[in-house]
Amino acid sequence: MSLPEDSKQFKNLGLNAFNRRRLVGTGAVLSAGLVATTLAGKGVFAQDATPSADGATPAPQSDESSGAQFPKATKLGNAIPPEYTADESNWPSEGQNLKATRYVTKSTISSTTIDKLGVAWNVPISIGAPFGSLVANPVIANGILFQQDAQSNVYALNKETGEKVWTNVYNDAVPSGGPNGVGLGYDMAFFTLGGSAIVVAAKQDTGEEVWRTNIKGYRHEGITMAPLVFDSTVYVSTIPGTPEAFYNGGQRGFIFALDASTGGVLWYFDTTTDNLWNNARINSGGGLWHVPSVDDEGQLYFGIGNAAPYPGVEGFPSATSRLGDNNYADSLLKINPETAGLEWFINVKPHDLFDLDNQLTPILASVSIGGKDTNVVFASGKHGIVVAADADTGKELWRTPVGKHQNDNLQELPADGSTVEVFPGTLGGVETAMAFAEGIIFAPVVNAATAYSATALDPTSLDFSKGTGQLVALEAATGKILWDVELPTSAYAGATVVNDVVFTGGLDGIIRAFKVDDGKVLWTWQAPAGVNAPLAASGDYLYIPAGGPFYVNAESKDPEAKPVTNLVALKIGGTATISGGSATPAAEASPAASSPGDSAGNTFDVSTVDIAFDPKELTIPAGTDVTIKVINKGVLQHDFAMDDPKAASKLLNGGESDSVTINLKSGEYQYYCSVPGHKEAGMVGRLIVK
Numbered sequence: 001m002s003l004p005e006d007s008k009q010f011k012n013l014g015l016n017a018f019n020r021r022r023l024v025g026t027g028a029v030l031s032a033g034l035v036a037t038t039l040a041g042k043g044v045f046a047q048d049a050t051p052s053a054d055g056a057t058p059a060p061q062s063d064e065s066s067g068a069q070f071p072k073a074t075k076l077g078n079a080i081p082p083e084y085t086a087d088e089s090n091w092p093s094e095g096q097n098l099k100a101t102r103y104v105t106k107s108t109i110s111s112t113t114i115d116k117l118g119v120a121w122n123v124p125i126s127i128g129a130p131f132g133s134l135v136a137n138p139v140i141a142n143g144i145l146f147q148q149d150a151q152s153n154v155y156a157l158n159k160e161t162g163e164k165v166w167t168n169v170y171n172d173a174v175p176s177g178g179p180n181g182v183g184l185g186y187d188m189a190f191f192t193l194g195g196s197a198i199v200v201a202a203k204q205d206t207g208e209e210v211w212r213t214n215i216k217g218y219r220h221e222g223i224t225m226a227p228l229v230f231d232s233t234v235y236v237s238t239i240p241g242t243p244e245a246f247y248n249g250g251q252r253g254f255i256f257a258l259d260a261s262t263g264g265v266l267w268y269f270d271t272t273t274d275n276l277w278n279n280a281r282i283n284s285g286g287g288l289w290h291v292p293s294v295d296d297e298g299q300l301y302f303g304i305g306n307a308a309p310y311p312g313v314e315g316f317p318s319a320t321s322r323l324g325d326n327n328y329a330d331s332l333l334k335i336n337p338e339t340a341g342l343e344w345f346i347n348v349k350p351h352d353l354f355d356l357d358n359q360l361t362p363i364l365a366s367v368s369i370g371g372k373d374t375n376v377v378f379a380s381g382k383h384g385i386v387v388a389a390d391a392d393t394g395k396e397l398w399r400t401p402v403g404k405h406q407n408d409n410l411q412e413l414p415a416d417g418s419t420v421e422v423f424p425g426t427l428g429g430v431e432t433a434m435a436f437a438e439g440i441i442f443a444p445v446v447n448a449a450t451a452y453s454a455t456a457l458d459p460t461s462l463d464f465s466k467g468t469g470q471l472v473a474l475e476a477a478t479g480k481i482l483w484d485v486e487l488p489t490s491a492y493a494g495a496t497v498v499n500d501v502v503f504t505g506g507l508d509g510i511i512r513a514f515k516v517d518d519g520k521v522l523w524t525w526q527a528p529a530g531v532n533a534p535l536a537a538s539g540d541y542l543y544i545p546a547g548g549p550f551y552v553n554a555e556s557k558d559p560e561a562k563p564v565t566n567l568v569a570l571k572i573g574g575t576a577t578i579s580g581g582s583a584t585p586a587a588e589a590s591p592a593a594s595s596p597g598d599s600a601g602n603t604f605d606v607s608t609v610d611i612a613f614d615p616k617e618l619t620i621p622a623g624t625d626v627t628i629k630v631i632n633k634g635v636l637q638h639d640f641a642m643d644d645p646k647a648a649s650k651l652l653n654g655g656e657s658d659s660v661t662i663n664l665k666s667g668e669y670q671y672y673c674s675v676p677g678h679k680e681a682g683m684v685g686r687l688i689v690k
């Protein structure tokens with residue numbers, strides 16, 4: 001993993017604010033399977049991080065685990081890291097606090113001041129990734145804001161000025177393009193290099209690495225979440241895939257508890273059962289996409305991802321390779337860290353055919369139910385159902401579907417190859433974080449359909465431009481919907497509550513603020529790109545990672561706007577304007593772009609946009625050389641690829657172009673984008689040759 005100064009990826013970071021980029025200590029010398037772990041005063045040890053291939057579960061990995069003793073974390077201080085208690089304007093982890101309410105009151109932002117929010121600073125960050133540059137929640141402590149991008153690079157910025165404190169460049173692709181992110185505790189920043197399944201601890205003030213641990217599993221499971229640190233322990237999970245191999249048979253998610261001092265493995269927990277539901281050659285699933293939450297007793301709550309294949313494969317239509325409930329996919333889990341044992345679980349969507357994860361961080365709150373203060377845990381995810389359970393007993397209290405539901409309870413799909421349209425689709429439901437404040441749960445919803453046959457997902461049914469959204473407020477005690485506002489865009493920016501205001505955002509880049517009690521619109525602000533990462537608030541500031549695909553609509557400020565991906569800080573009284581940095585590097589002259597003379601009459605333009613081809617159907621002549629000129633008009637990286645016959649353009653950054661010459665017999669062919677996740681998100685086209 002070396003990073004030549006002139007590499008393409010490196011140049012396209014587009015970090016105008018940073019002129020010196022630092023290679024991180026061990027980053028350039030990391031060798032596969034062997035991770036050197038260092039800690040000042042503790043000496044150096046190495047561990048074989050790739051388990052041997054002849055067992056069913058990873059061997060416990062710890063520097064001191066040779067004895068029978070259950071390893072304990074080295075105490076670094078109080079169970080609750082000081083970042084959570086020292087300063088109430090900190091935002092130390094994805095959920096803001098250990099109960100993941102995403103609700104802050106020590107802020108000057110409220111319904112009476114919101115009109116004074118304006119730009120304080122911005123930092124352009126543009127990297128190539130399937131779903132945009134910025135997919136992680138910013139986190140904040142000790143005056144520093146930490147942001148990870150979707151290539152695992154980490155930026156530490158002065159939270160008031162945006163000036164660089166340090167940057168660690170990794171350029172490690174993340175499974176499914178994120179979410180990832182940073183977790184803070186005990187003066188360290190914890191994050192992951194997702195595709196490599198490496199967990200990193202670095203010093204908050206300098207970025208200097210303290211340790212690395214590789215938790216990659218036997219079947220090459222990667223990481224796509226932010227770590228959470230509590231009680232001197234780092235919690236992180238694998239998911240069933242890497243950027244190269246996603247939901248392959250046998251891949252499963254394991255939760256790991258690591259010693260925050262050393263990175264040594266304290267325990268792990270398989271989030272699947274019965275060796276992948278009795279068919280580990282075909283099935284895969286489980287794992288975390290978001291941090292766990294922690295209650296006052298130090299008990300842990302986890303939201304678990306989906307089971308696969310969805311909806312089935314040849315020979316096993318309608319998920320018949322995985323009969324039964326498929327625990328603990330799509331489930332809410334309570335785990336006791338003392339025993340690493342399961343206290344209780346609720347499988348929200350047993351034997352789910354449609355990729356309907358229960359992936360969000362469970363929210364914890366004390367709620368008066370029938371006059372009795374009850375510890376309640378709230379869960380949701382892509383299944384589009386908000387569930388409340390008694391946190392002590394695991395008894396389900398209520399469940400309320402939000403957004404559009406259609407065919408999502410089917411257990412059998414048509415055998416004749418025809419498709420059914422399912423809501424929520426694989427890009428829909430409650431995709432991003434909920435929030436809790438003053439007895440109300442806020443759920444951001446995406447309404448987007450996916451069409452399925454018994455053995456396949458129809459990628460042409462997926463289209464980001466067609467998604468719509470809702471923000472739904474539910475009474476925490478009963479699940480009753482208090483208010484429900486419709487949005488013209490897919491709401492992928494989570495919910496964030498600051499005093500009496502709840503914020504969300506989406507792919508139109510518009511940040512919308514609503515009054516907590518009645519859903520009245522208070523304020524909107526046009527970000528310079530689509531927003532598919534959650535916001536953070538601290539003191540006078542609201543932080544907006546705007547790095548996603550961008551779709552204008554009737555409410556957009558400028559229908560002609562070109563997206564420029566930026567981390568933006570708004571501030572009460574801010575008067576700056578978004579400055580500098582184009583997210584899409586100026587079009588470079590591509591040597592292949594000038595068509596050779598002999599095919600001048602046979603050149604066809606195909607544009608790539610986020611995330612589709614234009615046109616989606618192209619007719620070309622048979623039996624002659626045809627040049628396809630591919631022009632990337634989007635923010636994300638794309639290419640033009642065909643499998644039969646094999647053909648591919650180079651990987652194009654925004655603004656770049658390339659040409660592919662093909663000579664085909666009459667017939668129908670498919671072209672697609674080979675960036676992981678894009679074909680699955682509908683980036684396919686039909687080539688008619690005649």
Ligand SMILES: [Cu+2]
Nearest residue numbers: 638673675678
């Ligand atoms: Cu693409």
